[in-house]
Amino acid sequence: MKEILKHIILALTILNLPTFGLVSFNPALGSLASALSLVSLVLYYFFIKKSKPILPLLLLGILYYSISGFNFSGDLMVFIKDIFRYFLFIISITEVAKNTTNAEACFYLLIGASSIIINALMFSDEYGRYAGFYINPNRAGLVCILGFAFTYRLASKKYKIIAQLIFTLAGIATLSRYFLLLLLLINITSLFANRKNIIGLIVGALGIIIIINTPAFELNKDRFDALESFFTEGEVKTTTITRESRQETWALYTDVVLNNALIGNGYGSMQGQQADTVGIKVGVHNTYLMVIGEAGVIPFLLLVIFYISLVVKSIKRFTTNPEYTYLSLIIATYLLVSHNYFYNYIILFFTIWLYTKVSINLDNNNLENE
Numbered sequence: 001m002k003e004i005l006k007h008i009i010l011a012l013t014i015l016n017l018p019t020f021g022l023v024s025f026n027p028a029l030g031s032l033a034s035a036l037s038l039v040s041l042v043l044y045y046f047f048i049k050k051s052k053p054i055l056p057l058l059l060l061g062i063l064y065y066s067i068s069g070f071n072f073s074g075d076l077m078v079f080i081k082d083i084f085r086y087f088l089f090i091i092s093i094t095e096v097a098k099n100t101t102n103a104e105a106c107f108y109l110l111i112g113a114s115s116i117i118i119n120a121l122m123f124s125d126e127y128g129r130y131a132g133f134y135i136n137p138n139r140a141g142l143v144c145i146l147g148f149a150f151t152y153r154l155a156s157k158k159y160k161i162i163a164q165l166i167f168t169l170a171g172i173a174t175l176s177r178y179f180l181l182l183l184l185l186i187n188i189t190s191l192f193a194n195r196k197n198i199i200g201l202i203v204g205a206l207g208i209i210i211i212i213n214t215p216a217f218e219l220n221k222d223r224f225d226a227l228e229s230f231f232t233e234g235e236v237k238t239t240t241i242t243r244e245s246r247q248e249t250w251a252l253y254t255d256v257v258l259n260n261a262l263i264g265n266g267y268g269s270m271q272g273q274q275a276d277t278v279g280i281k282v283g284v285h286n287t288y289l290m291v292i293g294e295a296g297v298i299p300f301l302l303l304v305i306f307y308i309s310l311v312v313k314s315i316k317r318f319t320t321n322p323e324y325t326y327l328s329l330i331i332a333t334y335l336l337v338s339h340n341y342f343y344n345y346i347i348l349f350f351t352i353w354l355y356t357k358v359s360i361n362l363d364n365n366n367l368e369n370e
């Protein structure tokens with residue numbers, strides 16, 4: 001029963017099935033998957049050995065929602081539901097995360113990445129950026145780079161190379177600039193752990209070559225041409241690469257943040273939910289700015305300290321578990337390009353997973369994935 005519930009929760013969380021069902025099929029299917037996720041979490045929490053919730057995330061939620069709620073003027077029921085879902089998840093998922101091995105996490109991420117490739121090859125569209133189960137290409141890019149980091153713990157070299165190629169192909173199909181940047185960063189960082197990890201760079205280059213030379217991948221022409229310009233003769237199309245950059249989006253909210261940095265501007269004000277914040281309905285695409293902009297400096301400092309601490313603790317384990325460093329860098333930097341932190345269950349799950357590995361004393365069977 002314990003293992004069945006765990007895998008149901010992992011599939012629903014890592015594969016983003018409730019949202020996928022809601023958007024791609026019908027609201028009833030999405031609601032069913034969401035209800036199944038809720039019930040599974042509750043059952044796992046009450047019938048399996050309980051773990052203490054991650055105190056920094058618990059305190060962060062309390063501070064963020066209580067302070068941002070003072071200036072909230074939207075639908076109260078939506079606000080209450082968001083609070084309930086956040087606390088239920090971080091309290092119930094801790095034991096699941098502790099009992100999830102590296103190999104199991106990599107397996108579900110691999111399924112998710114495969115859905116992106118299937119989306120690109122069999123269900124191509126004019127948009128030309130693919131996301132599979134994840135709907136949003138940027139979130140799909142996150143899944144691919146997380147999966148790539150986990151491959152460094154796979155025992156079989158053959159499976160490791162195959163998995164890295166799948167994650168690379170899927171990541172490129174998202175045309176996420178974040179994925180491409182982190183792919184390069186993780187590959188370079190991995191060389192400090194083991195020079196043999198240069199195979200990751202080779203696999204990455206192979207993936208790009210396959211994408212460029214496979215007409216079946218109908219990718220967004222502007223972004224694809226910009227990517228291809230790095231590997232062919234001629235001018236590199238930097239204008240396309242930097243168009244609609246996150247820095248431009250952050251700049252829209254600079255005055256809003258500075259004008260009320262102490263207690264923020266209220267829940268939803270930095271997420272595009274309130275169009276009058278900056279005149280257009282676009283989110284800030286930065287979790288750190290979102291938190292200080294909506295709830296002020298206190299939860300912001302807690303968030304920053306928490307993730308800096310996570311990175312530092314992971315680096316201390318670099319010689320024995322270098323994948324922890326890769327994961328901490330991925331999670332901490334992803335918060336720079338997204339503003340859906342408190343209901344992004346993938347990022348919350350892997351934050352808790354990593355925290356349990358680097359901050360909680362576990363026995364050897366839990367520390368190692370194989």
